[in-house]
Amino acid sequence: MTIAQKHPIPAAAIIRDDVEALDVARRIAVEFRRGAAVRDCNRRLPHAELEDFSRSGLWGISVPKKFGGAGVSRVTLARVMAIISAADSSLGQIPQNHFYALEVLRVNGSKTQQRRLFAAALAGERFGNALAELGTRTANDRTTRLAKEGAGYRIHGRKFYCTGALYAQRVPTLVVAEDGHQYLAYVSRNAPGLVVIDDWSGFGQRTTGSGSVVFENVPVRTEDLVSFQAAFERPTTVGPFAQILHAAIDAGIARAALEDALAFVRERSRPWIDSGVDKASDDPLTIHEFGRLAIRLHAAEAILERAGRILDVATAEPTAETVAAASIAVAEARALTTEISLSAGSKLFELSGTRASLSEHNLDRHWRNARVHTLHDPVRWKYHAVGNYYLNGQLPPRRGTI
Structure with a gap:
């Protein structure tokens, strides 16, 4: 089975406003709650539930209205996350970094990047994450490198706590360029050299898939790089x-x-x-x-x-x-x-x-x-x-x- 077959892009509904977002969240939470205990007990990864979750349109609700999304309030987004997490907190956590990557895009992305990547999110693409690393001096230190090569770049490194990457079509990755600048690279899950390892062994949040992602000379286009550190400068x-x-x-x-x-x-x-x-x-x-x-x-x-x-x-x-x-x-x-x-x-x-x-x-x-x-x-x-x-x-x- 190919990666594309393992991680299909569902046809997602488009949610139009805050009221609809909350209604949809309450409806699908009823379904998610039914199997939550068994999924946790057996560590059964929620692939089918995530397809329903994606198709519901909830993964696109933070996309600004001018780009076709609902642009829901932060109050509503937090409520939606709490509703899903009350049903199954692993399912609630999986899209957390998806929304985070969309917020970095909203704040620091170019208009061209925003149009393209927001459209992908609205179409049903799930964004995972590869942010944190093991073995660094502090939790905020990063060693994963972005190296210039021709018209594009290559990524070398290893990440952990990569919640959502196992289920994603795109893996936003925090990288450090040769000049020390930090970027978020919106890497395709299909990129050669990108390997997701299901090695999460935490005793809680067992089905989040928060394991490792390895980057071995992974290509990334310039247009898929968004400044990360500028969001904190x-x-x-x-x-x-x-x-x-x-x-x-x-x-x-x-x-x-x-x-x-x-x-x-x-x-x-x-x-x-x-x-x-x-x-x-x-x-x-x-x-x-x-x-x-x-x-x-x-x-x-x-x-x-x-x-x-x-x-x-x-x-x-x-x-x-x-x-x-x-x-x-x-x-x-x-x-x-x-x-x-x-x-x-x-x-x-x-x-x-x-x-x-x-x-x-x-x-x-x-x-x-x-x-x-x-x-x-x-x-x-x-x-x-x-x-x-x-x-x-x-x-x-x-x-x-x-």
């Missing part, structure tokens, strides 16, 4: 945009964990002997804990929506002040969504009882998924950035990990 929304998608994934995980805990306690759990009640759902201490979880989840979802509104302002008028405000608002959301996703995934077992730990239910996937996904960048530095902003008026650094 001036105020742009690329950083907080990436981060709000991560927060939305965690919010979705938290909601799934809470809903599964509620269902289990209502239907399967036994009350503690000292409670004096006949049903676990009437246990006053259990009720109290569910109240705490619900309040914290609703607070996290509310602050996520607030962050989306502030990010929409910065998208419309990117200045040092508006982008900093968006980065801080998103950092606040990431702090709360990190904590509630971990807490809900853990409290599920405390409140549901030992029976909930049986492997047949696979309820531990919520905590595993939250624990792995929230390691993307440390929440302790979110608190530092937020405190420094309010206490000392210090603007956060412009990068993708605030």
Whole structure:
């Protein structure tokens, strides 16, 4: 079977506005939820589900209206990501870097590049990613090289944490040119010398395909190179945009964990002997804990929506002040969504009882998924950035990990 046959481009619907995007997300989430536990348990890669996901048109909703997309608000995009992630957080994470690559294109691409690549996304192409690397001094250091050759370039290097590349038709790749400038290269999945390795072994987010991509003298055209570092040399929304998608994934995980805990306690759990009640759902201490979880989840979802509104302002008028405000608002959301996703995934077992730990239910996937996904960048530095902003008026650094 050829790569093209393994990674067909589906005929995608065109979603026209925010309302339609949310309606479609809610509809397909019902289908994705049904098989989520089994896919995670068996690590069954969601090829069929991704075809449905792509055909739904949701992968094109961030394309600006002037290029034929819905150009949905950041609030709506985060809601869509949270809805899908509540159904299956691996499916929710797979398009995260697709949207990120489209945002870099929106901010730094030429009009010609934007017309061509936005059209590809609207037609159903999935963009994966090859950004991070193992073995560098920090998570932001890169060694994958872009070398000039004739009228084009060649890429040499190896990437890891390449979420979505396994399922993509195009693999946006962060490369360093000979002069040190960093580019995002929108490389075809069919390019000779590009090898995707399914070696993701994390105990969470098991079906994201977040493994390795190897580049051995891979050709890339000049017209497929978009400056990456220029997005951080001036105020742009690329950083907080990436981060709000991560927060939305965690919010979705938290909601799934809470809903599964509620269902289990209502239907399967036994009350503690000292409670004096006949049903676990009437246990006053259990009720109290569910109240705490619900309040914290609703607070996290509310602050996520607030962050989306502030990010929409910065998208419309990117200045040092508006982008900093968006980065801080998103950092606040990431702090709360990190904590509630971990807490809900853990409290599920405390409140549901030992029976909930049986492997047949696979309820531990919520905590595993939250624990792995929230390691993307440390929440302790979110608190530092937020405190420094309010206490000392210090603007956060412009990068993708605030």
